[in-house]
Amino acid sequence: MAGLTETPSQPPNQPWTSAQSRAQFAALAQLRWCIFRNAFRRKGGTGELIARILFVPFLAIIAIFPILGAGIGAHLLVVTNRLAMLSAITWGVFLLWQLVVLNISAPGLSFDVNTIIRFPISFPRYLLARLFFGLLSAANVIGTLALIATDIGIGIARPSLIPWATLTLLVFALANIFFTRMATTWVERWLSTRRASEIFTALIIFGSLGFQYINLNFNPAFQHGHHASKLPILIKIFNRIRPIADFLPPGLAATSIVSSTQGHHLIAIASLLGLTAFGCLFLAIYAWRMHREFRGENLSQVSHQPTATRISPPQRIAGAPSATAQPTRSLFSLSPILSACLRKELLYLRRNTNQLYGFIAPIFMVFLFANRMGASGTGGSLVFPAAVAYSLLGVSILSYNGLGMDGPGVQFYFLSPTRLRDVFLAKNLIGFLLSLIEFGLIFAVLTFSAGTPSLLIALATLCWLVFATFTNGAIGNLRSLSAPKKIDLSKISRKQTSQLSALIALGVVLACFGIGFAIVLLSQHLGQPWLMIPILLALAVAAFLFYLHVLNRLDTIALNHRETIAEELCKT
Known part of the structure; x- marks a missing residue:
């Protein structure tokens, strides 16, 4: 960097000058500019530039x-x-x-x-x-x-x-x-x-959920003329x-x-x-x-981590199988590799603030708005599908950076006899399970607050959720390998995905919602509302086949992108 090393013409122990300080900060400014400029020259940089232009x-x-x-x-x-x-x-x-x-x-x-x-x-x-x-x-x-x-x-x-x-x-x-x-x-x-x-x-x-609750219940803009009784409370607190x-x-x-x-x-x-x-x-x-x-x-x-704790060697237990024994199937007949990856993903879920917030916040917001809709008597047949689509956005966007939490540990995937297919299958199973749990919770919340959705709408929404989830999973796996981004949980205010991946995730969810809405309009136009279910079910089967095709090719794709993956995830 400019001005940080002594030149041969300088005498030793020369005091630091203001000119050197200016040169130093000029070098830092130039470095920051070069980082910003060269980021768009890398592979995928054009897409990131387009996404940033759209987000600005x-x-x-x-x-x-x-x-x-x-x-x-x-x-x-x-x-x-x-x-x-x-x-x-x-x-x-x-x-x-x-x-x-x-x-x-x-x-x-x-x-x-x-x-x-x-x-x-x-x-x-x-x-x-x-x-x-x-x-x-x-x-x-x-x-x-x-x-x-x-x-x-x-x-x-x-x-x-x-x-x-x-x-x-x-x-x-x-x-x-x-x-x-x-x-x-x-x-x-x-x-x-x-x-x-x-x-x-x-x-x-x-804190975030509490702020949303206060904003929705005490903000006069959401009260429609019924906030006068709450103003004395706010004035008293103030x-x-x-x-x-x-x-x-x-x-x-x-x-x-x-x-x-x-x-x-x-x-x-x-x-x-x-x-x-x-x-x-x-x-x-x-x-x-x-x-x-x-x-x-x-x-x-x-x-x-404590350094004084010594880990004693594992003791052989009488009757336990030897190390040369063949690995057995775990619970639900899952392979040991898949079971270990699932346990790892559950630990990631507990420690990742954004992932937990993306799962809890949509349910909480649906609960708040469902109470208001139940009190006012408003709502329609599309409330339940719209709530499910909104909840899917919070969970699915995190699948577009599946390797971000692994960080430098991703190199062991390439060194060990482990297929990335099993690794991503475990990551996707957690995401699919979260989506299914949100579906059930949103159904229960709307049933309790605004009325039970019809059986036809519930089944059609479930078929749409399967279609959208498998589509997001397939595209998210591809983006996880082509545009990974390291996630450091010890740092706050860090993006969980690249801007282009976030834009793609938003576009996929909106496109799936648009397809579902078009199918609903077509069924109503033909006077056959039940027609939604077979059409959406066919789309779900097609999305599942597409997901399996992508899942089986992940190892080959990962080998083709291993330099990009290592460069992004293994940097300090």
Whole structure:
């Protein structure tokens, strides 16, 4: 890297210069650009570029509303002399910042940033490099734009507030950046142990589902004029937590601007200093974490395993079969290889937050909306198929990266006498079982809340589910070999699949739903509703044959893609 090695013309022990620092950060910026550019030159890079182009407008539409809302809301508060409610906007931006961190992952890198420790670099420059490398994340960009919009809205309404509001919001933006980096690094530190990872998984699931419940039951937009009775509860909760919230960074930022408007300059300066102190505290805690990594601490679940425990050699039990005995069939007459792979996949399911959330969240959302439909008397014959299709999306998208959880262990598949056909069959069986369980739970939820679906619709939906599941399984297996992506459970906010695979999964589910809906319309047009079942059953048989054909060719396809698989999954 530029400026990291001494040139022959330099005398030894020459002090580090600012020109070398600039060259160093220029090299890091160039490296980041080269990684982004060269990623589209690899095999499959064109498809990833197309997927990213298609996803960017959707993300922009999602982000533009809170950004405009922050600017317009700040403008209206100043114009209507209700600037005391500015804390609602600052808290909204802060929560938006953290929500984007959890839901939009940073672009994946083809190398570990910690490798720059190999060069003669001091800790302050290493800390700045780590901050510099994550500066253009989606959360920082969207959150900063929301604060800029807030500043513009305040400035248009009252130009005299521009200097102080700009300074306060700038410090608030830095505090948010430091807070997200601090929280991310320390959560990753806690996730490096399996027990903490499982606890964090439970917290994420319950927290996300709780937020969905509160949003659906207390958001006036979903109440249709019946939210007046719930407003006193919200106001009471807000009044209880407001004294504490005023002393946190979002509250301090709003207090500083409001106090400056009212002429209370000492309070405004004190609030700004408090906000600065919070930012310095976040930076110090983040620096503490980075200093331990700089000194060589390795965050991995293996490094936290007890080293003093000795594993005694297996003892021969009287009457037990010898090592030379032939392997026997396990439960349900499954082969030992398939049984071992199934047990491994069940462990993956327990430790993978996204997979568990993709299984639980659709059922929970169907339960919430089913209660509302049951209370209002709305709903139709397509509610049950639509709910099943929605639940299938959360489970099926994870089958498009079947080898992601195996990581470097994938190399043992090529070294051992194990067919990848059996490995993927075990992965698919878990996915098929989850889909079947979701089908039964959704049927039970709708029966309890909105009425039992008709037998004809239930059977037709089951046939459609078999058709869609086998189609997704076949295409997902192909994408798992052609575009694998390593999943690191000790890291948060990491994509489970490539963007193109996610787009393909969404397209396959929508296409299957469109085919099913067209069959329903055709049967109703012909006046023979029972005709849905044989047509969908024929499609299910065809999808099953297609799945078997792909499954039997997986070993050959894996050998043709073994370089790509090893390059992606075995990298550190």
